[in-house]
Amino acid sequence: MTDHASEPDEKPESRRDFLYLTTGLFAGAGAALALWPFIHSMNPSADVLALSTTEVDISPVEVGQSITVIWQKKPVFIRRRTPEEIQIAEAEPLDDLPDPQTDTDRVIKPEWLVVVGVCTHLGCIPLGQKSTEPRGEWNGWFCPCHGSHYDTSGRIRKGPAPDNLLVPEYKFVDDTTLLIG
Amino acid sequence: MSAHTQPSGTGSGLVKWIDSRLPVFTYLQKEYGEFPAPRNFNYWWNFGAILSFMLVLMIFTGIFLAMQYTPHVDFAFDSVERIMRDVNYGWLLRYMHANGASFFFIAVYIHIFRGLYYGSYKNPRELLWIFGVVILVLMMATAFMGYVLPWGQLSLWGATVITSLFSAIPLVGDSIVTWLWGGFAVDNSTLNRFFSLHFLLPFVIVGVVALHVIALHVTGSNNPLGIDPKGPQDTIPFHPYYTAKDSFGLAIWITLFAAVVFFAPNFFGEPENYVRANPLVTPAEIVPEWYFLPFFAILRAVNFDVLFIDAKLGGVIAMFGSILVLFVVPWLDRSKVRSARFRPVYKWFFWILVLDCLLLGFVGGHPPDEKVFEGIEGLKFINLGHLGTAWYFFHFLVLLPLLGMFEKTRPLPTSIAEPVLGGGQSAAGAAAKPMEKA
Amino acid sequence: MDIGKKLSHVVAIAAVAGLTLVAGTGSVIASGEAKHPEAQDWSFAGPFGKFDVASIQRGLQNYIENCSACHSMNQLAYRNLSSLGFNEDEVKEIASQYEVTDGPDDNGDMFDRPARPSDKFVLPFPNEQAARASNNGAFPPDLSLLAKANPGGPDYIFALLTGFVEEPPEDVELAEGMNYNPFFGGGQIAMAPPLFEDGIEYSDGTPATIEQQARDVANFLQWAAEPEMEDRKRIGWKVVLFLLVLSALLYAAKRQTWARLH
Numbered sequence: 033m034t035d036h037a038s039e040p041d042e043k044p045e046s047r048r049d050f051l052y053l054t055t056g057l058f059a060g061a062g063a064a065l066a067l068w069p070f071i072h073s074m075n076p077s078a079d080v081l082a083l084s085t086t087e088v089d090i091s092p093v094e095v096g097q098s099i100t101v102i103w104q105k106k107p108v109f110i111r112r113r114t115p116e117e118i119q120i121a122e123a124e125p126l127d128d129l130p131d132p133q134t135d136t137d138r139v140i141k142p143e144w145l146v147v148v149g150v151c152t153h154l155g156c157i158p159l160g161q162k163s164t165e166p167r168g169e170w171n172g173w174f175c176p177c178h179g180s181h182y183d184t185s186g187r188i189r190k191g192p193a194p195d196n197l198l199v200p201e202y203k204f205v206d207d208t209t210l211l212i213g
Numbered sequence: 214m215s216a217h218t219q220p221s222g223t224g225s226g227l228v229k230w231i232d233s234r235l236p237v238f239t240y241l242q243k244e245y246g247e248f249p250a251p252r253n254f255n256y257w258w259n260f261g262a263i264l265s266f267m268l269v270l271m272i273f274t275g276i277f278l279a280m281q282y283t284p285h286v287d288f289a290f291d292s293v294e295r296i297m298r299d300v301n302y303g304w305l306l307r308y309m310h311a312n313g314a315s316f317f318f319i320a321v322y323i324h325i326f327r328g329l330y331y332g333s334y335k336n337p338r339e340l341l342w343i344f345g346v347v348i349l350v351l352m353m354a355t356a357f358m359g360y361v362l363p364w365g366q367l368s369l370w371g372a373t374v375i376t377s378l379f380s381a382i383p384l385v386g387d388s389i390v391t392w393l394w395g396g397f398a399v400d401n402s403t404l405n406r407f408f409s410l411h412f413l414l415p416f417v418i419v420g421v422v423a424l425h426v427i428a429l430h431v432t433g434s435n436n437p438l439g440i441d442p443k444g445p446q447d448t449i450p451f452h453p454y455y456t457a458k459d460s461f462g463l464a465i466w467i468t469l470f471a472a473v474v475f476f477a478p479n480f481f482g483e484p485e486n487y488v489r490a491n492p493l494v495t496p497a498e499i500v501p502e503w504y505f506l507p508f509f510a511i512l513r514a515v516n517f518d519v520l521f522i523d524a525k526l527g528g529v530i531a532m533f534g535s536i537l538v539l540f541v542v543p544w545l546d547r548s549k550v551r552s553a554r555f556r557p558v559y560k561w562f563f564w565i566l567v568l569d570c571l572l573l574g575f576v577g578g579h580p581p582d583e584k585v586f587e588g589i590e591g592l593k594f595i596n597l598g599h600l601g602t603a604w605y606f607f608h609f610l611v612l613l614p615l616l617g618m619f620e621k622t623r624p625l626p627t628s629i630a631e632p633v634l635g636g637g638q639s640a641a642g643a644a645a646k647p648m649e650k651a
Numbered sequence: 652m653d654i655g656k657k658l659s660h661v662v663a664i665a666a667v668a669g670l671t672l673v674a675g676t677g678s679v680i681a682s683g684e685a686k687h688p689e690a691q692d693w694s695f696a697g698p699f700g701k702f703d704v705a706s707i708q709r710g711l712q713n714y715i716e717n718c719s720a721c722h723s724m725n726q727l728a729y730r731n732l733s734s735l736g737f738n739e740d741e742v743k744e745i746a747s748q749y750e751v752t753d754g755p756d757d758n759g760d761m762f763d764r765p766a767r768p769s770d771k772f773v774l775p776f777p778n779e780q781a782a783r784a785s786n787n788g789a790f791p792p793d794l795s796l797l798a799k800a801n802p803g804g805p806d807y808i809f810a811l812l813t814g815f816v817e818e819p820p821e822d823v824e825l826a827e828g829m830n831y832n833p834f835f836g837g838g839q840i841a842m843a844p845p846l847f848e849d850g851i852e853y854s855d856g857t858p859a860t861i862e863q864q865a866r867d868v869a870n871f872l873q874w875a876a877e878p879e880m881e882d883r884k885r886i887g888w889k890v891v892l893f894l895l896v897l898s899a900l901l902y903a904a905k906r907q908t909w910a911r912l913h
Binding site for chain 3: 467
Binding site: 059068069073075078079080 | 273274277280281295298299300301302303305306460
């Protein structure tokens with residue numbers, strides 16, 4: 033060990049470089065790995081993730097009514113659609129849609145439409161949950177920020193928004209209880 | 214990393230372009246590349262690099278902790294526990310920050326004692342030393358306010374006791390304390406302003422560290438022999454020699470740090486601070502963090518009135534005096550020889566001072582009236598506190614000036630490159646001008 | 652000269668070690684005149700320590716049946732129990748035994764609902780005053796961090812739970828409603844002995860001696876105080892071994908660099 037350094041190396045340059053390279057790579061890898069705890073600490077924490085499901089009692093909602101519930105700190109629109117609304121939504125030809133998707137792909141039970149109430153343009157909350165609010169040209173929702181119109185299936189029809197309103201993961205626990213998330 | 218991996222053509226082109234407009238690369242090359250450093254640094258000279266690392270680590274962990282912390286008396290304790298339990302790697306961030314404070318102080322105390330041993334504060338490095346003491350004071354303030362943030366029992370009561378020190382000031386003391394608190398007790402306003410200042414002060418420290426380093430690069434480093442480099446044969450370029458040596462020392466230091474963070478994270482902490490702050494219940498004993506214990510011992514050692522100064526004010530004066538005296542060390546120590554290696558008497562008193570500070574730390578951790586040894590009546594911790602405090606001031610205010618006058622120093626070597634010419638053999642003339650500039 | 656140099660190095664190292672020692676003694680200050688708890692063997696002790704999950708589960712059962720009527724654990728959530736080997740349904744089952752107040756509902760009224768895994772452990776009392784009113788003026792402390800908040804840690808918990816003495820020493824005058832326990836500061840504690848021989852029927856069939864119960868409760872509280880411990884030690888080994896290799900590499904690189912000087 034002790035006299036290793038003073039030993040004349042046969043290929044001094046390459047041996048030297050190899051040691052420096054290894055050490056540098058090792059230190060660099062360690063520094064990069066050490067960054068992960070810092071970065072990951074900014075991801076959702078365990079208490080936030082634990083709140084990622086919301087249970088909703090939908091028994092009081094009448095046909096034609098909408099309710100807004102909070103899921104992951106965002107509004108979720110639950111609309112109990114009228115037969116006419118369902119029929120219009122299902123009959124819509126896909127060619128007319130900027131983001132083509134059938135209505136049946138967007139619901140579990142046609143009577144209940146569940147969408148995240150966040151405009152896919154820049155994150156505003158569209159109007160139309162109350163009957164007094166403007167619902168846009170397709171009688172669904174209307175985003176006042178930049179004028180996006182959504183239909184009764186929550187699909188984008190007109191305006192700058194690129195995508196349909198997002199359908200969250202949900203299931204019917206029983207006939208009157210909805211579990212979102 | 215990326216700067217190294219870039220093709221050298223574009224890299225150096227960009228480097229040149231920037232450098233001709235803002236000469237950062239020239240500066241780095243001059244101050245950290247070819248900067249001539251004495252060739253004989255020992256491992257005690259690693260602590261400058263270690264301290265730089267600790268400062269960056271504390272700021273980095275602190276910023277990420279601040280993203281999760283809530284500075285409100287009703288939520289602070291729970292928000293810290295949320296960091297420990299729910300935030301991804303939150304426990305790691307907090308344990309690094311809390312133990313980082315302890316390791317920061319261990320390193321800074323070693324750094325200071327290294328300066329004292331090798332006379333690094335002497336002409337022409339007085340200002341360098343003063344900036345260092347300013348950093349120490351700022352560190353203490355930052356650490357004190359940081360300890361309040363978790364809002365445990367010792368956070369609250371430590372803050373109460375330390376801020377109450379200012380009430381010892383005649384006439385305006387009580388008003389100052391109320392002003393510090395922003396209320397009539399340590400409460401939400403106090404917590405909020407401490408959080409704000411705890412976030413701010415580290416960046417002030419960064420500024421003073423910059424001054425410290427600039428001053429260092431004007432005078433050049435001291436070295437274990439305490440003599441100035443006489444020429445190129447006495448120095449080596451900082452890079453790669455000291456970057457390599459500092460990196461190794463730093464890695465050892467981080468290993469020790471990691472061992473504590475992962476396997477004994479509460480070793481330096483007080484259990485009582487895991488109890489939520491309760492303004493109606495004082496803990497059985499209010500103990501500051503270990504790095505304040507020597508100062509705490511000095512504060513409590515003055516338990517008697519001196520003329521018109523009552524014990525309370527006397528203790529406060531002694532405590533602040535114990536730090537302030539460091540500012541004037543360059544003028545108290547009149548010896549022409551820097552390094553204790555050539556000061557046979559000072560060397561002994563240096564180690565006695567180290568032991569004295571350890572003794573004061575030991576005393577600070579015990580109630581004044583507790584017996585030091587079971588079975589020996591009459592020897593209480595307050596007695597040791599008196600002794601330790603008296604010696605501390607005696608060392609700086611009496612011994613240092615006297616040693617400068619009467620100590621017979623050993624002959625200095627002629628140069629750093631050839632330090633040992635066989636001890637007594639060295640020519641008397643060589644030691645004639647110990648502090649001349651190279 | 653050389654010996655003197657070596658000597659001063661030794662002293663210097665001793666000084667650094669001493670600094671650390673001082674730090675240590677600062678934290679071992681006994682509270683009051685309490686008797687020092689005897690050190691126990693714990694599965695979680697040491698750098699390789701692991702939690703004894705079966706014991707922690709028994710401790711949880713003991714906490715739920717015996718302690719939770721008076722002592723809160725406000726840092727724990729039911730979801731945390733999943734790290735003790737309970738599956739999602741079992742955690743839901745445990746949580747749903749408790750009622751929490753939620754709301755307001757659409758009419759502005761608060762309502763009670765069964766607790767969910769995301770809820771914190773339900774508190775036995777709404778506030779400190781209510782706790783005192785129900786406990787003869789004494790406040791049963793929160794247990795979430797007890798294992799970290801006492802210098803004796805789990806040893807203290809074990810000693811306290813097994814240390815009740817029916818007949819106090821003659822020189823001790825017990826106050827009304829107090830019990831004698833030499834491990835508690837001052838010797839007088841408002842809590843009556845909480846554990847009894849076979850006072851609980853463990854679901855895993857472990858004989859419930861007082862010592863067994865005390866050990867289980869201490870294990871449970873230690874887990875509650877630092878649930879991250881196993882992760883911490885596991886990662887710690889990787890980090891420390893990595894740093895040792897890195898230090899060795901840096902040492903070799905430093906030697907090689909400095910060899911150029913000769």
